[in-house]
Amino acid sequence: MTGLLDEAAVGPAVRPTMVFPGTWANIPLDSEAQTEQAITALIKRQVGRDDRLARLRRDAKDRLRGLAADAKAANAIQLALSLEILPGLPFPASLVSDYRDWPEAAEGLTVAERLGSLLPGGELLELQSGVAIRTFRATTMQPGAEEIPDIKLEYFLCVPSGEFLLHVVADVPVLIDPELVAMLFDAMIDSVRWSPGEASAKGEQ
Template sequence: MRPRFVLPGRWGRIGLESPGARRRSAKRLVESALGRADELASARGELRGRIETVAELAATSGAADLYFALEIADGVPFPAWLTVYRLDAATLDLPALGLERLTRFLSDSLDGGYEPMTPAETFGVVRHAWRRPAGGPADDIGEMVEVDYWVAAAEPARIARLTFASPMIGYQDELIDLFDAIIGTLEWPVEAAHYN
């Protein structure tokens, strides 16, 4: 199953399965945000192009899900997105990634030394935040605040990376607070098959 979380305001999910799914999802999301009025055609085209660029990068990097924010509150636009990667814990060198805390968490859970008491205690989370300059493969996107949350869940051992990004670089601290709050809502249900 996928990690679940609460996204504040209004967000839309972009299908990553194929180029056609990405285009259709981007078109629906843009029309939901801006409507279909003729005078907004160029704005829709620009926004659709930005969403399709991010969706292509997400798809080629192996993302499982991509969500775009439309509004943080009614009438308050919020340029941000969330990319979700479900990863194979067995193939990751967590210490090399600076994720020793998750290594310990997964090791304890696999060795039977971990007994979850509440849903909040069944997760290990490590946050990395930075400002990414314009340039590189995402040059069309521009300068960004990016925040990665590496999430490990026990019984069975699972790992995911949730990456938030926003061009609102002047609000880095506020964005991190918001993204931390979203991660605070995270649940990662286990398939029923694991209990049989």
């Protein structure tokens, strides 16, 4: 098993940037105040201020708060929510990134072998951002009373020094061909670049 790493243990020199297709909302995780402010602004923008939609706003806010709380508990460095893949075409998806340590059992292997040990049965990807491994599966999730389809993707790739790993998990709760979803997120992972200082997401709105 990989161990979760606090961002301070990795350092600011390995902050990733990623190109997001379409329209995404980035929920900052640095402080409770920033998280709450971003969630409130997003709900107002997407749902509006109509009094008849007050319950919908409350439910949406509670779900986003729960998602942010789970991300913070996992020492996530990024929480991004997809709004549209194209103008007028909704594409619900979430992406959470965190840092992980290599498991001790991976010592002495090549990078590809070490990555393969993290996700047995996963597909190794030769990307411009480096070697990565990915799994994806069609499953279901139950955010409310009913189950809905969900495509879950998981990635591991090395930071430039090779000392640590970037771990990315994406959820796409929509009925769609998983292969197409995998192609989309593979392209996003391929866009990862490393730069010092604050992380930014190109294509963010």
